Amino acid sequence: MTLPDSSTITYLDSADVARLCAGLSVVDLAHDTLLAYRRKEAGLTPEAALRWTTPSGASARSLILPGWSGDSYGCKIINASLGNHLLGRPRAAGLVVLNDPETARPVCIMEGGRISALRTAGVSVAALRAVRDPAAVRSVAFLGCGRQAEVHGELLAGACPGVTEVFVHDQDARRAEELAARWRAAHPSVAVTVAEGARAAVERAEVTVAVTTTTQPYVELDWVPAGGTFVNVSLDDAAESLLLGCDHLFVDDWELVVDDDHRLLGRLARAGRVAGPGSAAPEGGRAVDASLPALFSGEYARAVAPGDRVVVNPFGMGVQDIALAAAVYARAAEQGVGLSLAH
Structure with missing residues (x-):
């Protein structure tokens, strides 16, 4: 040795x-x-x-x-x-x-x-690749315009070459404008729009990546268009209606989600509103459909239909x-x- x-x-x-x-x-x-x-x-x-x-x-x-x-x-x-x-x-x-x-x-x-930023974006794009055809994606929205948005944008540009529209929103309008300007310069064939609000961005995108610092859920189910995929990277962008009402809900590791007391999905689990993968859905609630490892392995048998709303809620794994x-x-x-x- x-x-x-x-x-x-x-x-x-x-x-x-x-x-x-x-x-x-x-x-x-x-x-x-x-x-x-x-x-x-x-x-x-x-x-x-x-x-x-x-x-x-x-x-x-x-x-x-x-x-x-x-x-x-x-x-x-x-x-x-x-x-x-x-x-x-x-x-x-x-x-x-x-x-x-x-x-x-x-x-x-x-x-x-x-x-940290690359591995986070890598998981997001791997999950997107498992539920949609990335080559068919034409529109993407970003909620939050910091480093995570930058790195997710890098990887999505390679994974989704057919994107023609990008919508960005940040509570700091200056940051949104600066990110939009950089992306327009780097990708002149892509229309990059600073949305007037978060809802305006989500409603117009096939894929939304939430990378904010909010602790107040606000993205409702009816914001996400039919066939939309919502990647909830940050703490609490997805509201209860979206987590409970989407057609498919995936997490990276259920135990990490349940043990966390800062995010809505964990709070819903401890309140008996959300059950883990493979469990029966509680009355008035739902079960997580699968973990990402199960999804990637092919164990998840239910097909993701073109009109289904999908939420990916990764906790982040060291x-x-x-x-x-x-x-x-x-x-x-x-x-x-x-x-x-x-x-």
Whole structure:
């Protein structure tokens, strides 16, 4: 057995991570990691959360998400403050730490913001690919115009080459206009419109990606057109009527959803209004149709009809960060990229 040099740690900064991520099949990796999770070849433990109010009055938090994928073990530390956009900084930033599987010593520390955003978008696009024909998608809406919208836009541009219309909305109108301007410049054949409101964006799109910071549900069932797909990445954009009334409801991991007391779907589950996959629907409520691993494996037998409304409600799993970070670290080792730091 050849052990790595235990006297050093490789550090990959944001530029290193961005270069190493380029060309990675992020969507396929997200898809395959969830299947590995289903086979118990990848896993995670409960996250730890530290929350506080900043001196300026903004809500802030630090999350630690341990996980493993194959022979890669580590954790993501992802921090965020809702006041960061007022300071001209991204809402979230963090680190991923990878450990040697034999000695358990840390072997790599990398900037985690790009990893976190990419794995999140990768899961979203993998889920979309499982329920719709991405090549047939013509219109997409984004609720929220921050980093997550940017990265989702990157991956969707590759997965949905037939998109001709994009609608964006953000409570900060300036951010929406700036994102629209960047996308118009990058994709001149696509009409990018700043919608007057969230409903105007959702109603006109076949696919909506919600990437906001709201804690107040507001997107109702009748906002989503027949055949629409709503990807509820952020906390609570989808209202009760949408979660309970959509034709298909998918989550990445039911236990994570139930254990969370910050999101509406978890609150509905604890109130006996929503049951997990494979369970009978409670009276006046519903059951989640399937987990994403079950959907990806082909276990979910009910067809998604062209006119069905679909909601994908991913919680976010640290195992995805570890799988992507491990792929980045492998590339760094092959290419000799990174700063060597003394232990």
